[in-house]
Amino acid sequence: MNLRFWSVAFWKEAWYNLSSSPYLVRRLVSLADISDAHIIVELWAWEWQVTGHILEKKSKNTRLIVIENDHNKFLELSQKYWEQCEIHEISAAHIDSIVDKNSVDVIISTLPLGSISHPGVGHILAAAEWILKKWGKFIQYQYVMANKKDVKKYFHIDHIYWEPRNIGPTFIYEAHKK
Numbered sequence: 001m002n003l004r005f006w007s008v009a010f011w012k013e014a015w016y017n018l019s020s021s022p023y024l025v026r027r028l029v030s031l032a033d034i035s036d037a038h039i040i041v042e043l044w045a046w047e048w049q050v051t052g053h054i055l056e057k058k059s060k061n062t063r064l065i066v067i068e069n070d071h072n073k074f075l076e077l078s079q080k081y082w083e084q085c086e087i088h089e090i091s092a093a094h095i096d097s098i099v100d101k102n103s104v105d106v107i108i109s110t111l112p113l114g115s116i117s118h119p120g121v122g123h124i125l126a127a128a129e130w131i132l133k134k135w136g137k138f139i140q141y142q143y144v145m146a147n148k149k150d151v152k153k154y155f156h157i158d159h160i161y162w163e164p165r166n167i168g169p170t171f172i173y174e175a176h177k178k
Helices: 008-018 022-032 048-057 071-081 092-097 118-131 148-154
Strands: 039-043 063-067 086-088 104-109 132-142 155-163 170-177
Touching: 022 048, 022 104, 022 132, 022 155, 022 170, 039 048, 039 092, 039 118, 048 063, 048 071, 071 086, 092 118, 104 118, 118 132, 118 148, 148 155, 148 170
Parallel strands: 039 063, 039 104, 063 086, 104 132
Antiparallel strands: 132 170, 155 170
8 A cells, every 4th residue: 555645745745736727727817818918916926837827828028027935936936937027035915015006917816815814914915906006907816715805805806706627626806906
């Protein structure tokens, strides 16, 4: 019997590799409607499948700013995408230190808001709201809707989509700046 199957390490690796299905990635980017965007921000590029798909779909003149707080993931992303986008190793709560107020067309966030303290979520969403243009799009996916009130505090939620073709099925908030 293979005991690795029952180990925590196996399931952490399996979850990481399966957590963003191609269906989810395509849906996130298509909802963001990045075709006319000048500046796109991706918060928490832990799952670089989203970064890769944004790079495939954005126009060549669009500036992509990727935020990753984990040092090892930052290094991996930097090695893979350093010529194609800006990658910053900072907390998403401090995005306003590198991007001007009201300058971003689209934010795609894969941040696990449910795993972040309530004050931390508030700081992140406030910074995201601050940098987003009026009517700019905010796309966020979550496995549960526990942070819906937090998102509603800073953004108008246009629609909540259900993506069952993902391991953990997900909810996707399509929202815009108030």
